[in-house]
Amino acid sequence: MIRINREQTEAELRKFVGSDVYVHSEATSYVFVRNFKVRLTEAFVAGDGPSYRVALRFDGHGWLRMEGLTHYETDEAGRLLLAGFDDRGRMDVALHLGRGPFPE
Amino acid sequence: MSDKGQNQGRKLLAVFAHPDDESFICGGTLAKYAAEGVDITLVSATRGEMGRRMGNPPYLNRETIPTAREQELKNACDCLGIRQLRFFDIRDKTVEFVDREALVARIEALIRDLDPDVMLTFHEKLGGHPDHCAIGWATTEACRRAGRLESLYFISFGGMMEQPERYGYTRRDVVKVDVSAHLPAKLAAFRAHRCQSEIDEWVWRSDREALSRFGSHEYFLRAAPAPASDAAGRGARGLF
Numbered sequence: 001m002i003r004i005n006r007e008q009t010e011a012e013l014r015k016f017v018g019s020d021v022y023v024h025s026e027a028t029s030y031v032f033v034r035n036f037k038v039r040l041t042e043a044f045v046a047g048d049g050p051s052y053r054v055a056l057r058f059d060g061h062g063w064l065r066m067e068g069l070t071h072y073e074t075d076e077a078g079r080l081l082l083a084g085f086d087d088r089g090r091m092d093v094a095l096h097l098g099r100g101p102f103p104e
Numbered sequence: 105m106s107d108k109g110q111n112q113g114r115k116l117l118a119v120f121a122h123p124d125d126e127s128f129i130c131g132g133t134l135a136k137y138a139a140e141g142v143d144i145t146l147v148s149a150t151r152g153e154m155g156r157r158m159g160n161p162p163y164l165n166r167e168t169i170p171t172a173r174e175q176e177l178k179n180a181c182d183c184l185g186i187r188q189l190r191f192f193d194i195r196d197k198t199v200e201f202v203d204r205e206a207l208v209a210r211i212e213a214l215i216r217d218l219d220p221d222v223m224l225t226f227h228e229k230l231g232g233h234p235d236h237c238a239i240g241w242a243t244t245e246a247c248r249r250a251g252r253l254e255s256l257y258f259i260s261f262g263g264m265m266e267q268p269e270r271y272g273y274t275r276r277d278v279v280k281v282d283v284s285a286h287l288p289a290k291l292a293a294f295r296a297h298r299c300q301s302e303i304d305e306w307v308w309r310s311d312r313e314a315l316s317r318f319g320s321h322e323y324f325l326r327a328a329p330a331p332a333s334d335a336a337g338r339g340a341r342g343l344f
Contacts, residue, residue: 001162001165024166026154026166028154028156029156032154032197071162073165075165075167075168079167081165081166081167083158083162083165083166085158085162088160088303089157089158089159089160089161089162089302089303090156090157090158090160090162090303091156091157091158091162091165091166092156094165094166096166096167102167103167103170104195
């Protein structure tokens with residue numbers, strides 16, 4: 001994964017706008033959701049770094065907002081993976097978007 | 105219990121929750137019995153794929169971690185001398201939510217199939233993590249149904265069982281295994297679980313320095329009371 005660049009990461013996120021997407025989202029020590037499916041209507045990345053805020057609008061009435069994201073990559077399967085790591089490599093948050101379901 | 109080959113033909117079944125449980129908690133004991141010829145089968149209920157540690161600096165993400173941890177566990181098994189490894193393919197952090205009857209039945213079938221001399225798992229209350237407690241409960245129940253409770257021992261963390269009274273047990277309930285000759289294998293297994301152990305700087309210092317961090321003994325709790333006739337405290341089939 002590489003450090004988030006606000007513009008580039010937002011552009012990658014916006015490739016999913018208008019589509020049905022499968023989402024994996026977690027605040028690692030507290031909660032995860034895997035494979036909820038939404039129609040993405042808007043996507044935003046905010047912040048000055050090194051950690052960023054990401055917000056998704058979906059299905060015309062939904063919000064998903066996360067803080068603390070630091071890294072991202074588009075993987076071989078075309079999925080957009082964002083994660084937030086602390087200074088010792090531990091993951092605090094993750095947000096993944098894919099056009100198909102993630103492995104259960 | 106130190107002669108090489110003394111335990112040839114004996115079998116040990118360990119049923120844990122995550123890759124690294126076997127190494128970080130009781131790696132010395134597993135290495136010791138493997139070296140003595142015990143055929144060890146390890147079950148890892150999950151691949152530890154919801155862990156927080158992703159290497160330091162991180163080299164994994166949530167989608168790549170299952171394969172990486174599976175491989176790291178295979179490498180750790182090689183370090184410890186564990187020959188058989190099975191996964192139950194349960195998602196990390198969800199062991200307590202899977203069908204309990206199905207999980208118990210699966211473990212019971214494995215016990216009846218392998219007919220191990222000794223079994224290890226987590227204590228259902230002292231396991232310290234919901235996955236640990238859940239797999240410990242299921243394994244204990246499976247042993248009970250198979251009529252093998254006297255062969256089951258619970259692993260414990262560090263020196264907590266040096267004072268069993270604090271947890272409502274007595275010294276008679278505790279088995280103490282001298283692992284001092286097998287700490288290099290334990291250290292190698294720690295290092296094999298790289299994404300989990302990289303954050304602990306001491307693991308990666310010189311062998312001498314890292315080895316000095318390990319205790320010389322690992323402690324186990326009996327699932328069933330020690331038989332009165334067995335002064336040495338050995339289980340029915342001679343291990344432990």
